Amino acid sequence: VAGVPSMAPLALPPAGALPIGFGNSAAMRVALLCAALSALLNSIPIVNLGCCVWFLGAGFLSAFLYGRRSGIALSVGEGARMGGITGLLTFLIGILFSAAALLLSRGEGGPLDQFRQSLERLPQDEATRRVAELLQTPVGLTIMLLMVVVMVFVLTISLTIAGGALGAKVMEKE
Numbered sequence: 644v645a646g647v648p649s650m651a652p653l654a655l656p657p658a659g660a661l662p663i664g665f666g667n668s669a670a671m672r673v674a675l676l677c678a679a680l681s682a683l684l685n686s687i688p689i690v691n692l693g694c695c696v697w698f699l700g701a702g703f704l705s706a707f708l709y710g711r712r713s714g715i716a717l718s719v720g721e722g723a724r725m726g727g728i729t730g731l732l733t734f735l736i737g738i739l740f741s742a743a744a745l746l747l748s749r750g751e752g753g754p755l756d757q758f759r760q761s762l763e764r765l766p767q768d769e770a771t772r773r774v775a776e777l778l779q780t781p782v783g784l785t786i787m788l789l790m791v792v793v794m795v796f797v798l799t800i801s802l803t804i805a806g807g808a809l810g811a812k813v814m815e816k817e
Contacts, residue, residue, distance in 0.1 A: 663721050678732035685733075699809075702730060702802065702807035705803075709725055726806050
């Protein structure tokens with residue numbers, strides 16, 4: 644048709660290469676492996692003190708392994724996306740581990756009892772006493788728990804994204 648500009652065909656990724664996302668089974672397998680490893684390390688007492696290292700390492704390893712397995716040089720953005728997927732899976736697996744541990748230790752000496760005992764050891768001025776009373780109510784405990792979950796989510800995602808971007812950058816130099 645005269646006067647109608649022709650449109651260039653869309654650039655396609657290499658044959659067999661899917662974009663990094665939840666629909667890419669190879670990326671999901673690598674992310675799940677790295678997430679499970681990180682969540683496992685974070686569930687072991689004493690070893691879990693290195694949680695930030697395990698999160699960063701899981702993102703790094705996921706971008707590194709996916710790049711190696713697929714033979715595709717990942718951009719920093721793709722590495723970050725790979726790290727983000729790994730972080731989300733790490734967070735979800737960690738929540739499952741934490742819930743299981745909480746259910747298994749509901750008796751004396753469980754995490755809630757330890758938390759209440761630590762509240763009792765705080766200096767007992769008026770403000771501290773009021774906060775301690777609030778945290779011993781179901782509403783206060785729920786608010787605190789939600790705040791902790793959000794902070795852990797942000798920390799996990801941020802560090803795995805940074806690790807994934809770093810992993811892609813390292814692969815770029817090879």
